[in-house]
Amino acid sequence: MNRIKLCVVGACGRLGSTIIKESIDHFEIVGAVESVHNPNIDKTLTNFGIIESDIKITSSDDLSSAISNADVTISATTPTAELLNAPVYVENNKKIIIGTTGFSTDEYSKLVSTFNNKIPSLLTSNFSIGMNFLYNLSELVGRLPDEFEISINEKHHSKKLDAPSGTALSIAKIISKSKGYKDLIFDRTKHGKRQQSELDVTSERLGGIPGIHEINIAGQYELLRLEHIAFSRAAFARGALVAAKWLHNISEPKIYSMKDVISN
DSSP: OOOEEEEEESTTSHHHHHHHHHHTTTEEEEEEEEOTTOTTTTOBHHHHTSSSOOOBEEEGGGHHHHHTTOSEEEEOSOHHHHHHHHHHHHHTTOEEEEOOOOOOHHHHHHHHHHHTTTSOEEEOSOOOHHHHHHHHHHTTGGGSOTTOEEEEEEEEOTTOOOSSOHHHHHHHHHHHHHHTOOEEESOGGGTOSOOTTEEEEEEEEOTTOOOEEEEEEEOSSOEEEEEEEOSSTHHHHHHHHHHHHHHHTOOSOOEEOHHHHHTO
């Protein structure tokens, strides 16, 4: 059985390096990319201590070369880097999976415009299979009586840049659509008494937590709590690799999501 050839952009990052480590049984790493000034450029993956491989870590300036032999590329970098790299995937007709968060509305729209109907691509705020199942459960909250109110809390490691997390915002979008909320409240101290149109989304940054997302659903006399806890970044890496296997078999040039992956 031929292994899927994979390139990872953001190869030295927390998620990128974990994806490479988790890939060794079923994929062939043919490219590893980092930002131009990363000190690990030109080191092999062996030198960097990820896996035993002679593949060198390539500068993003040479992205076209790095993805040339890849069946699928997975990228976890920054919004700025993704917008710079996106046209390269299109020009080279390469399938791309992006798990970067922190995009502004305009940045995300630009990314979608770059990929739409040009190449098979997959965009997600969270690769975890369990979290994407939680997304599906979140769609059901609109069936609850009006007295039930909902809040979202997320916890991550103290080095995470964006808050709330992209995942929390994705949950909020799903719940708002289902329940009819119009306003996201990130700091209750500035808004006073809760209004019917409001959904509270709070964030905490501490320690080395890979990710905890909690949905609280409260009526007057009962509380339902839906919680997803990632024990390790391997949960996200394995989900990314499931997505890569799925996208490898897709030919229609559309933008897909993890919902498409877990639905098939």
